[in-house]
Amino acid sequence: MFDLEMQIHSWSDHLRARGNFTEADINELESHLREEIDDLISAGLTPDESFLISVKRLGNLDAISHEFAKVNTENLWKHLYIDPVDNVAKRQSNRDIALVVIFTLLAGTLIKIPELFGLGFNDPGADRFYLKNISLFILPFVAAFFLIKRKADRKTWSTFMVTFIIAALIINIYPSFSPYNTEILSSLHLPLLLWLIVGVAYTGREWQSSQGRMNFIRFTGEMVVYGVLVWAGVLVLGMFTMAIFGAIQVDAEKFLEDYYFIYGACAAVLITVYLVEAKKSIVENFAPILAKIFSPLFLVIMVSFLVVMIITGKSPFMEREFLIAFDLMLALVLGLVLYVISSRNNQQPPNLFDYLNLALIIIALIIDGVALSAILFRLSAFGITPNKLAALGENLILLGNLGGLAWLYVAYFKRKRDFINLEKWQTGYLYVYFIWTAIVAFIFPLLFGFY
Amino acid sequence: MNVSKDLIAASATPLILAILKENDSYGYAIIKRVKEMSENELVWTEGMLYPVLHRLEDQMLIESYWSKSEAGRQRKYYRIKESGLKELELQKKQWEIVHSALSKTWSE
Numbered sequence: 001m002f003d004l005e006m007q008i009h010s011w012s013d014h015l016r017a018r019g020n021f022t023e024a025d026i027n028e029l030e031s032h033l034r035e036e037i038d039d040l041i042s043a044g045l046t047p048d049e050s051f052l053i054s055v056k057r058l059g060n061l062d063a064i065s066h067e068f069a070k071v072n073t074e075n076l077w078k079h080l081y082i083d084p085v086d087n088v089a090k091r092q093s094n095r096d097i098a099l100v101v102i103f104t105l106l107a108g109t110l111i112k113i114p115e116l117f118g119l120g121f122n123d124p125g126a127d128r129f130y131l132k133n134i135s136l137f138i139l140p141f142v143a144a145f146f147l148i149k150r151k152a153d154r155k156t157w158s159t160f161m162v163t164f165i166i167a168a169l170i171i172n173i174y175p176s177f178s179p180y181n182t183e184i185l186s187s188l189h190l191p192l193l194l195w196l197i198v199g200v201a202y203t204g205r206e207w208q209s210s211q212g213r214m215n216f217i218r219f220t221g222e223m224v225v226y227g228v229l230v231w232a233g234v235l236v237l238g239m240f241t242m243a244i245f246g247a248i249q250v251d252a253e254k255f256l257e258d259y260y261f262i263y264g265a266c267a268a269v270l271i272t273v274y275l276v277e278a279k280k281s282i283v284e285n286f287a288p289i290l291a292k293i294f295s296p297l298f299l300v301i302m303v304s305f306l307v308v309m310i311i312t313g314k315s316p317f318m319e320r321e322f323l324i325a326f327d328l329m330l331a332l333v334l335g336l337v338l339y340v341i342s343s344r345n346n347q348q349p350p351n352l353f354d355y356l357n358l359a360l361i362i363i364a365l366i367i368d369g370v371a372l373s374a375i376l377f378r379l380s381a382f383g384i385t386p387n388k389l390a391a392l393g394e395n396l397i398l399l400g401n402l403g404g405l406a407w408l409y410v411a412y413f414k415r416k417r418d419f420i421n422l423e424k425w426q427t428g429y430l431y432v433y434f435i436w437t438a439i440v441a442f443i444f445p446l447l448f449g450f451y
Numbered sequence: 452m453n454v455s456k457d458l459i460a461a462s463a464t465p466l467i468l469a470i471l472k473e474n475d476s477y478g479y480a481i482i483k484r485v486k487e488m489s490e491n492e493l494v495w496t497e498g499m500l501y502p503v504l505h506r507l508e509d510q511m512l513i514e515s516y517w518s519k520s521e522a523g524r525q526r527k528y529y530r531i532k533e534s535g536l537k538e539l540e541l542q543k544k545q546w547e548i549v550h551s552a553l554s555k556t557w558s559e
Contacts, residue, residue, distance in 0.1 A: 025501065028478060028527045032497060035479035038522070058497050 002048040008033060011055060033058060096278070099148060100270045103141040107270070108263035111137045128183060132171055135191035138269050140164045143201040145273060150204040163197060167441075174445045181386045182445040189390075193437040195220070196430065210420075213427035218342050219276060221287030221335075227272040234264040288343030295336040295356055302329075302363045309370070323391045326371045330398035333364040337405060341422060350413055358413075361406040368399060386448045390440050397436055401429050454493060463495070463503045465542040471513060471531040472539060478504065478527070504529060512538050 012030045015021050021029075033054050040050035114129065143160055152160075171190060176183040199207070199216040206212025238256050245252040337357045344353075372395060379388055404425050411417040470476055470484050481504075482495050507513045512535035518528050531539075 024527070025505075027525065028501065029497065031477075031524060031526050032479045034524060
């Protein structure tokens with residue numbers, strides 16, 4: 001059956017995706033299309049015929065959108081703070097802003113509460129407490145923001161709350177002994193784990209679909225870019241406050257340290273979440289642009305590193321710090337590859353950046369292979385520590401991720417597989433990260449006796 | 452016969468203003484009216500009409516409002532403003548100059 005309404009909607013969505021139209025333009029054009037269709041139907045055509053002819057008469061979308069772009073020039077410099085089009089959108093946007101304010105105050109106050117019990121920022125032993133819990137102060141609110149936006153049911157809410165509470169309990173009940181290796185590892189992995197849980201809230205019911213998870217990956221990239229900008233703004237404002245009050249001999253440092261930066265940090269996170277969520281597809285994503293600028297440069301550096309390593313015959317010196325450096329290298333390469341992929345249309349034929357991606361992955365795999373062979377030797381000679389095992393595990397997981405991508409890229413270039421397989425592999429791999437961060441955060445302390 | 456693009460573009464403003472002077476109208480009806488008046492010689496595309504309408508609105512020559520049709524559909528109507536009427540008079544004079552010059556040369 002031909003569903004006229006659906007066809008019209010998908011047509012106007014198509015216009016929307018062009019980005020050259022304001023919402024009012026689209027409504028106007030849609031109403032135009034409907035007039036045309038009605039006329040044709042009353043002239044005796046069937047709905048599907050009328051639809052086809054009307055769309056054809058409205059003309060090439062490219063041409064229309066080009067003409068509109070000339071008029072809506074300010075639209076090309078899009079406003080991030082979107083002017084809501086109708087009352088519903090306006091109410092929703094107001095509600096979101098209210099949520100940001102309320103959650104910022106709640107999160108900031110939550111951070112201040114331990115101070116009442118003698119665990120202020122500057123008290124002895126507090127640094128590890130805060131390091132461990134910092135993500136628990138903020139991320140539940142981010143999750144709540146999305147749960148409210150996605151209109152989650154009560155069951156979902158309770159699942160999330162229970163998850164966060166269990167995580168908080170475990171991490172704080174575990175004992176910890178000097179040199180606190182396992183505790184610090186848990187502290188570092190818990191935020192990543194919780195962020196993935198936030199991802200489930202972000203994608204809502206779609207978290208099982210590859211598309212939904214890919215959106216979460218895009219969201220994460222934009223979060224980082226915008227978060228850095230917003231945080232820089234908070235810092236500048238803070239320094240400015242200090243300087244200007246310094247001029248009248250009032251020391252604002254205590255206020256800034258005790259309140260401004262704490263609430264500022266919470267606000268930075270929640271504002272970023274709001275902004276990225278609001279802007280979504282309206283503005284070109286930033287992370288892919290950065291990735292495209294830096295991936296060729298990165299490739300050059302890595303190739304020269306490999307060449308120098310081979311010529312001088314020096315194998316990388318295998319200390320833990322260097323292993324972490326190689327982990328970072330893999331993570332960076334993964335990030336670059338991932339964000340180039342994220343902005344890509346699945347139907348596009350292979351382009352330059354795809355080959356660049358594959359080259360980047362292969363070089364990274366070679367360098368890491370050399371590094372790993374060295375560390376494995378060391379590990380067997382000096383025994384296992386939690387840090388080494390964690391670093392090694394990370395390395396293997398990233399290696400698996402990149403290896404899979406490389407393999408799928410080759411298959412894709414040979415036309416044996418579609419590009420969608422790469423995306424599926426990557427979004428499926430999120431489970432591996434989830435499990436691994438959970439293991440390091442919760443199982444490692446048990447394994448290594450909390451040392 | 453195909454009227455050249457430049458000519459269509461140049462004549463769009465006076466035509467739209469003249470149509471709106473008759474009564475308020477919306478995009479689809481304007482295109483139909485132009486077709487009718489020109490006996491199917493002038494066929495405007497939407498990609499051309501709406502940007503012109505929006506530009507005229509920006510120039511405060513016309514204004515728009517949403518209203519429901521008899522069938523209950525939302526339509527964006529355009530209404531000519533005082534300044535639009537003046538602009539139309541101006542355009543009329545300009546076109547008359549062109550027209551009389553052309554007719555003189557062609558009749559000779």
